[in-house]
Amino acid sequence: MGLRATASQTVGPYFKIGLEWLNCDNLAGEGVSGERVTIQGRVFDGDGVPVRDAILEIWQANAHGKYAHPEDTQDKPLEPGFKGYGRVPTTALGGFRFATIKPGPVPGPEGGEQAPHLLVSVFMRGVLRRMVTRIYFPDDPRNAADFILNLVEPARRSTLIAKKSGGDPGTLEWNVILQGTDETVFFDLGL
Amino acid sequence: MKRVVAYRPPYPGTQPNHLHPPYVSSIKRAPTKPQVPIPYTLSEVTGPSFGPEIVDPKASDLTRGHAGEPLGERIIVSGRVLDEDSRPLANTLVEIWQANAAGRYLHAVDQHEAPLDPNFTGCGQAVTDAEGRYRFVTIRPGEYPWRNHYNAWRPAHIHFSLFGPAFAARLVTQMYFPGDPLIPFDPIFNSTADEKARNRLISAFDWETTLPEHALGYRFDLILRGRQATPMEE
Numbered sequence: 001m002g003l004r005a006t007a008s009q010t011v012g013p014y015f016k017i018g019l020e021w022l023n024c025d026n027l028a029g030e031g032v033s034g035e036r037v038t039i040q041g042r043v044f045d046g047d048g049v050p051v052r053d054a055i056l057e058i059w060q061a062n063a064h065g066k067y068a069h070p071e072d073t074q075d076k077p078l079e080p081g082f083k084g085y086g087r088v089p090t091t092a093l094g095g096f097r098f099a100t101i102k103p104g105p106v107p108g109p110e111g112g113e114q115a116p117h118l119l120v121s122v123f124m125r126g127v128l129r130r131m132v133t134r135i136y137f138p139d140d141p142r143n144a145a146d147f148i149l150n151l152v153e154p155a156r157r158s159t160l161i162a163k164k165s166g167g168d169p170g171t172l173e174w175n176v177i178l179q180g181t182d183e184t185v186f187f188d189l190g191l
Numbered sequence: 192m193k194r195v196v197a198y199r200p201p202y203p204g205t206q207p208n209h210l211h212p213p214y215v216s217s218i219k220r221a222p223t224k225p226q227v228p229i230p231y232t233l234s235e236v237t238g239p240s241f242g243p244e245i246v247d248p249k250a251s252d253l254t255r256g257h258a259g260e261p262l263g264e265r266i267i268v269s270g271r272v273l274d275e276d277s278r279p280l281a282n283t284l285v286e287i288w289q290a291n292a293a294g295r296y297l298h299a300v301d302q303h304e305a306p307l308d309p310n311f312t313g314c315g316q317a318v319t320d321a322e323g324r325y326r327f328v329t330i331r332p333g334e335y336p337w338r339n340h341y342n343a344w345r346p347a348h349i350h351f352s353l354f355g356p357a358f359a360a361r362l363v364t365q366m367y368f369p370g371d372p373l374i375p376f377d378p379i380f381n382s383t384a385d386e387k388a389r390n391r392l393i394s395a396f397d398w399e400t401t402l403p404e405h406a407l408g409y410r411f412d413l414i415l416r417g418r419q420a421t422p423m424e425e
Contacts (some may be wrong), residue, residue, distance in 0.1 A: 002277055003273060004205050004277075004298075004391075004416045005201055005416045005417075006391060006415070007205060007207060007391070007392060008362060008363060008394070009363065009364045009379060010216075010363075010365075011350065011352075012365075013298070013300050013396055014288065014298045015288065015350070017296060017298055017312070018350055021314070022245075022314070033224070036412075038290075046218070046220065049219075051220070068240070070235070072233060072234055075278060080381075081306045083239060094372075096247065106232070106233050106234060109230050114197055114232060119234055119235070119358055124220060125216050125220075125251060126216030126218075127217070127220055127221070128379070129206055130363060131226075133360050147230075153272035156224075178219070178225045180223070182381045183222060183223060183224050184222075185224075185227055186228045186373050187226055187227050188225075189231070190199065191206070
């Protein structure tokens with residue numbers, strides 16, 4: 001057999017020193033097409049205490065449902081200047097906020113399309129290997145048939161779907177709850 | 192789109208569990224419900240890519256960019272980034288951060304009573320070349336106390352962050368130094384059950400990259416997950 005993947009270790013409390021230079025809380029600059037959304041929320045630990053030293057990374061397709069990556073060979077347009085990458089640390093109150101566009105649907109297992117979603121990696125002190133989750137969009141009729149959402153027990157699916165927030169239709173709320181009844185669903189990709 | 196080739200699951204014991212009680216911070220932060228297994232889709236086998244142009248070539252030398260030289264023992268940390276099939280991973284962004292020679296981070300949260308060094312920030316970046324190679328010039332970080340348990344000290348280490356070819360291949364880890372007496376007592380190092388996998392986090396002293404009259408070399412190769420042999424039907 002070949003080599004074995006290097007073991008993961010925590011980012012620790014001081015990741016700001018090394019990771020801040022590539023922070024990105026505005027994924028879609030001017031001229032990028034798509035429905036503008038701002039996603040905000042907080043990260044809470046098992047005692048309900050806000051986590052002020054977490055960092056989230058986002059990966060998403062553009063509004064056409066195309067990833068800016070060579071392995072996406074779909075015949076769909078790329079958006080110049082849109083990488084689909086975000087990196088957002090939490091604040092002293094455990095909050096985060098980023099602006100982007102709602103992605104289009106991308107291919108899913110068994111020939112279907114997936115509902116629009118963002119991938120999220122969650123890192124923080126105390127987390128020895130990154131946790132992976134997804135953000136889906138509220139009131140999207142495609143959620144009901146989404147292959148991945150349907151692998152999650154119905155009572156927990158809501159942790160993956162952002163909620164409308166206040167009066168602004170472009171602002172969504174989505175929280176990361178690390179433990180307890182409303183614990184966020186994290187996915188096993190064998191990471 | 193036809194097929195998605197998944198990434199391989201880890202060999203048993205070679206990655207830490209989320210909950211590792213000796214590392215106290217994991218207790219209130221590790222998920223308590225089982226993670227939901229999902230098949231790989233296009234979303235997971237793609238991922239952010241950064242070309243070499245994103246990194247300033249000077250960013251791989253952590254001893255420069257200040258008015259003077261940092262205190263401490265100058266070292267060269269280099270190695271290769273490969274996948275589990277020994278294929279070199281070119282154009283991989285490598286980010287590092289570390290404490291200064293006194294064991295102090297340039298961070299508001301770090302209140303360790305050790306001096307900051309005005310000539311050291313502790314942050315570097317590099318992009319791997321066609322053979323998957325990277326190289327940093329830095330100083331050996333100091334050990335430092337932390338509050339995990341009574342008289343707890345972290346071994347000297349450098350934090351590494353790598354994107355790799357896909358979302359699935361992302362890696363954040365820490366590199367240790369050979370012969371550090373604190374390593375066997377460190378709950379973060381010990382969070383990986385498999386002894387060989389753990390010990391691969393310890394760099395090797397390296398004559399080949401040691402520069403006479405200037406700096407000791409340490410070698411640290413990083414292995415990112417490989418692909419499954421057979422594609423999954425989409």
